[in-house]
Structure formats: structure tokens, C-alpha cells
Amino acid sequence: DKFVNPLCNYYTLEATIAYGLILVVAVLGIYKLLQKLNVKIDKNFFIALIPFIIFGGWTRALRDHALYEGWWWCSPPIYFMIFAITFLTLLGAIYLDRKFKIPYHKTAFVVGIVLLLYNLTLTQITNLFAVQMILGITAGWGILFYIIHRMKPKLLSLENTAIMLAHLLDASATYTALTYFGYYEQHVLPRFLITMFGPLVMFPLKIIVVGVVLYFLDKEEDKFLRNFLKIIVLILGLALGIRDLLTVSML
Template structure:
């Protein structure tokens, strides 16, 4: 099998035919994400962008924008292309976010507020697209009767654990984001007839017979990753990098979870 055939088999066809991820493209995308994150970190550092709470809050609408746009693609409201499905949607969302950030920095002294408002305006455009194409969706509140109670239990578990385990307490927002994502996967797969696209979660769901295994998987991976990050952190410079990585980890939980929830609510 030549390079072109390998590329088509493991990267192009899964996007064209929506067959989910495989080991090859999963590992490749993970490496690309890691390298891209390091590059973005260095660029933001040159721009003197601090990863404070104000900046984090300003990023929220852009996370929602990527998730919302991805859900609208599932509903065929936005055309399905390599740039509107994973992983291309991450690239497009980054380009939009970074461009908005540069414009905000150049245009305003209070650039965080400008950046925040521009992000919500873009989310508003996605909402307008949905409203003007309601014929392509089947809005339903049915997923909420499963999602809300299971999310409350998941949040309660993290809250209780945060009172006993300092590592969880210090990073509770990350655990909340990923348990939110796990809840959408659990509800979608076990109650709404969806299927899991990622390799390891799909294997574990098939093995156990339930997507509830996502809670254990995410808890284990997060606890291990955050423990390693804490152990290797030695300087203030390391802390800044670790804070950035934590922000990326948060996005990898919050954005897919939001896309899953929106997709279920749109009935697509």
C-alpha cells in the first residue's frame, strides 16, 4: 500500500464516510495537537497574553462556536467539508479565534472585553443559522431528562472528591468539563442511539456494554496526567506552560461535550 493509499484509507475515508477514528489518525492528530499547542503557547507569550480568568472567560464563546458549528454541520445546515468536521473544525476555530484576538489587541486597550463580545457575536450568527433552518432539525428536549440527572450526579461526585483530593480540588473545572463530556456520551450512546467515534472509548464501550465507562476512563486519564504535570513543574515558567496545557485539556472536554449536547437537542 502506497503513501497515497495509506493517507486515503486512514485519514480521508473516515471523514468522507463518517466511519470514526482509527489508531493511525488518532495518534497522528494527537501529535499534531501537541506540536500546535506548543507553537500557540510561544506565540501568545510573545503577544504578552496572560492566561488569567478574564482571558479564559473570553475564550468560552469561541469554544461554543466550534461546537455549535460542528453540530450545525451534523444537521447539514453548514456544508460538510474537511474544514467543518473533526479535525478540520479545530483548525478553522483556531484561525477565527486567533484572528479575532489579534484584531481585539490592535483595536482596543480593553481587548479582552472586545475579544469576548466578538466571540458571542459569532455564536449569535450560528444561532441565526439554526433559526433560519429549523426545517433541517428536529428540536427535542428528550435528552435532557437523562442528561440533567446524570450530570448532577457526576458534578456531585467531583465536588465530593474535591473535598478529599487536593489535585482534584485544584483542577476541579477540568474534571467538571470532562464529566460533562462523559455525560453527553453516556446519554447519547446508552439512551439516544448514537455511537462513539474515538478508538479507545469505542473499544471500552463495546467491552463493557455501556458508555458509563467514560467516567472511569476520563477520571483515570485526567488524574494521571495532572499528577505528572504537577510533579514535573519546577519553575514559574513551567507553571505558565502547565496552565496553558490545562486550558487545552479543558477545551478537549468542554467543546466535544457541547457539540454532543447540541446535536442531541437538534435531533440529528
């Protein structure tokens, strides 16, 4: 009951710990597998993944509006589903690349776009205020971070700016949903902090936590490991941000 029943509504502490451990094991497994397959973590890898990151968050938003049915479309089970789809697509794309010289990132990207087009047929944006609010706040942070990047490029790279903005999209969507539309936070730690300090706490929380993580990742000498972990950090922010943005936008 502490694991399955709350999934579509909130997370328990037990479920948070359990799924966190599963995430760690999954990340380690993927890391080892990508090394074995000799897949570079570069621009092409990102191009291959980006539609599936969007698909994961988008599909979860559609589940919030009962357009996908079943507890396995709630988070975090949905992300295991998306992982399986992404993983099988990448394996197939890599096979075609090595067998027929078809660039794997192009094959994976096209498959991802097809999935996004299906979700598009189920989606109707009705809450334009929420869209404008969330994207406006995120754009404001983007302008601020770009100015910082221009003034201090060694302090904040464009790569890290993109990762920070993915998480601030999530923070902006959470703030808007909780402040204006009566939503509540599902995750244990943010829910506790929001109860204590209000929805605005999501912004310093994201900036501090993600900023510290990126600071230490930039010190990692292993480029493959550094880029791989940055992709994971990006996924955790962007998938949730898209889910929250679309959930409140389809009210």
C-alpha cells in the same frame, strides 16, 4: 481515503495518530507565540476563549445535522478552522488593547458572542429527554466533586473540578447517545473500550485519564505552562461535550 473520507463518520487509527501529532505541534506553536506576545494565561484569557470553545463544539453539532456543509466542518478539520478564527480574533483584540487600551478579553468575548448568536439562529432543541439526562448526570457528578472539594480542597481544587466536569459532560453525552439513541463512538480508543465494556466505561476512563493528567500538571512549577496546558485539557473536554450534547438534543 483513510484521512478525509471517514472524517464525518469515524476516525481511523492512521488519522488519529496524524491529527494527534498535528495537535501537539499546534499546541507547542501556540505556547511559544503567547509567550512572545506576553499574554498572561489568567481569568481574562479564559473569558476571551470561552465563547470560541463553545462555538467549536456547537458548530460541529450543527454539521452533524447538515446545517453546516463541507468536510472541513467535520472534526478535526473544524478545530483548525475554529483555531484560525480564534487566533485572528485574539491578535486583533490584543492589537486594539495595546493601541487603544481596549481590554483584549472584552473585544474577543464580544466577537465570540456574535458567532454564538449566529449558531443560535440555526439551532432547534427538540430532544428534551436527552438534555435532561445529560445535564442531570453531569450535575450529579458536579455535586459529588463539590462535596469532595469542600472536604478535601487540597485533593480537588475548584479549577480542577471545572475541568473534570467538562470531560464528564462529554462522557454523559456519549453515554446517553449510545445507550438511548443508537449513536456510535467515533474515536478509536473509546470505541474499542465501549465495545469491550459498554458506554458506562466512559466515566471511569475520563476520571482516571483526566485525573492523572491534572495531578501531574499541578506538580508543574511553571505557572504559565501549567495554566496553558490546563486550558488545553479543558478545551478537549468542553468542546466535545457541547458537540455531543447538542447533536443528540437536536434529534
